Amino acid sequence: MASGGTSFKGAFLYYMHDKDADTRERVAWTSVENMNTDSADKAWRVMAYTAGKQERLKEASGQSRAGRKLEKPVFAFSLAWHPEQSPDAGHMLEAARSALKKLGLEDHEAVIIAHEDEPQKHVHIVVNRVHPITGMAGDIRNSKRKLSDFAREYERENGKVYCDAREKNFERRQQGNESFYEDPVLAEAWKRSRNGSEFKELLDASGYALAQGRKRIVVVDPHGKIHNPARLLKNVKAADLRGRMSDLDLFALQDADQVAADIRERIKREQPGRDSANGDREVADRSDSRSEAEADRADEKAAEPELGPEASEGHGTGTEQESKPVPPKEKSAFEQLAEQQGQELRERHRMERQRHIEQLRARIVTSKHRLRAYHELEERKAKLLQLRRRIDEAPLWKRLCGFTRKDRVEMQSQLTTYRREVSQFRASVEHVREDCRRSLNEMGLRQELEKERFERSIERLREREDQPRDRLEIALARASERAASRQRDQGRER
Incomplete structure (x- = not known):
């Protein structure tokens, strides 16, 4: 890039x-x-x-x-x-x-x-x-081609080619043909689909996700990277993409940033040691440390005095103790209830965020329609097109005699006014977007505070060991009800 x-x-x-x-x-x-x-x-x-x-x-x-x-x-x-x-x-x-x-x-x-x-x-x-x-x-000049050649040489020097499309494009350029990168998964889904719903299903089956970006529909790949699909499909323009996606409910699509964040979080959970696992030196260091630790444990075991019959009776040897399966520790009713309440809180926050995002998107769309009407963009554009047609369709003798000069002057004035109104329209839309982003951030902070209060209440209840567990469970349920009631009151006020 x-x-x-x-x-x-x-x-x-x-x-x-x-x-x-x-x-x-x-x-x-x-x-x-x-x-x-x-x-x-x-x-x-x-x-x-x-x-x-x-x-x-x-x-x-x-x-x-x-x-x-x-x-x-x-x-x-x-x-x-x-x-x-x-x-x-x-x-x-x-x-x-x-x-x-x-x-x-x-x-x-x-x-x-x-x-x-x-x-x-x-x-x-x-x-x-x-x-x-x-x-x-x-x-x-030709910086993108130079960087592509650099990446190709780098992969070959380091022993593994990750991007086959780059190799194919290099061969096309060597043969004098035009090169273009096309994502094979997107290309196959586009070829096999007839509408937006089928396109989305094929992408979901391949690990990709169709999501709503800041300005357009985007695709999130299995690594959590956001792409503009029109740039990864050959001979497909943005208008073609919008036409095929017309049957989709755009407000039902998830936010692209949130989808990408979820994918990256899942990758981190599945591969917690990715950075170290891919480095041979770190792997060797970790193996050496394990070997040294095992050797230390063996030396400590050899240095321990042998236990007599009386000392070993009722306890068994170390081998017998290690071979006995350790039963999983059952969670108490209080811990189960606390975990359940925490899951309900997270689910409620997720639903609230999703509803809030849908409301903000609807607000942006409504604001755009109102601002277009306020600035009269459609009327001004139609008047400009009418003037342009009048100038273009004027006979040659009228142009030579200067009869179209008045129309040209008027068109220039109308064009200046139209550009000024468009600039003001875009600034107003950006102001609405900024207000929506601020509202979403405030909601996130409010949810974080509620989560922290919930966790602190759980810790306080855990510390009160002298209370019976049933009283703790009742107190936990009441605290959760009070938090939900406060949230409903805040929603009514808004």
């Missing part, structure tokens, strides 16, 4: 923070390249200063100042490993530097940022296209 931009500050605000937040929990480590500072927070200012002094750098280095001014000095791309791989920070840093060298940007100012918010290891590289000495702009 590669892209260009104009603002170093905007790029760093995104890559150096969590999504839609001021925290930095997803940032694992950073590395600053070709700058006189090691601080990633100061790096964007250095890069912005270098880009702003491009003309002076060219003059000082004797380069020609001719040519168009560089409008997008920011260049960013990312490198991602397969979820099975677990490279360390040093290996990832060397790979990022090799990718910069492949692009011919190894002498440019850059910051390498590693994130850990995805199931796969990945880094983001932000580069200043302006050379810090010559002031010349780095050539990023």
Whole structure:
């Protein structure tokens, strides 16, 4: 993935923070390249200063100042490993530097940022296209193809090819044909389906999930990665996708971020030691530690004095004790009730969140309709199309004599007004979206507080060992009823 931009500050605000937040929990480590500072927070200012002094750098280095001014000095791309791989920070840093060298940007100012918010290891590289000495702009033409070739060479050097489509595309390019990455699972589901329901069922059967993204319908793969399906299907446009998905109830689709988070959480539960299990050295270290621990236990056992008949009577030997099966400890009625109440609380929170998301989506749709009517976007667009048709269908002699000049002036005025109204419409919609996100975050905080209060009440009841268990169960039930009553009262107030 590669892209260009104009603002170093905007790029760093995104890559150096969590999504839609001021925290930095997803940032694992950073590395600053070709700058006189090691601080990633100061790096964007250095890069912005270098880009702003491009003309002076060219003059000082004797380069020609001719040519168009560089409008997008920011260049960013990312490198991602397969979820099975677990490279360390040093290996990832060397790979990022090799990718910069492949692009011919190894002498440019850059910051390498590693994130850990995805199931796969990945880094983001932000580069200043302006050379810090010559002031010349780095050539990023065919950067995606260069990065694809770099990834292909990297996989071959490391002994395993994870992306077969990249190999096929490379062969097509060698033969002079056009290359395009198409997800085989999505392509097969698209080919076999006739409507949105069948498409969704085929994806579910393959481990993929159809979900509602921030702006469009998206697909979440088995690794918890969110994709735009129109970009992974050959000769399929966004309009074609919307047409086939027309039979689906979009409000019934789950939120893409929530689906991806659930998948990643499940992967973590199923593979708790993925990072260490994929590293041969760590596996060997763990095996060595187990062997040493077993040897220590054997030495301690050999050093123990032998037990006489009286001491061993009624207890048995260590072998007999280890061979006896340990019966599972039964949970008390209080613990069973506490667990049941906790499950009911989690289920209630999930249902409340789902209902709240549906209400927020309905609010956004309603707000869009009202704002379109308020700004008269449809009427203004129809008037522009009418003026355009009148100008295009005017006879040639009217155009030569200037009879269409009045229509052209009016169309330019109407177009300026339409663009202004569209900009205001988008700003209002974004304000509604921000308000909805804030409402959803407040609901999450409220649920977290309720969960903490419930857990504290359980702990207090556990500490009161002098009470009979039936009284504890009654107190627990009453506390749960009071929490549910408070929640219902808050819902009525809202």
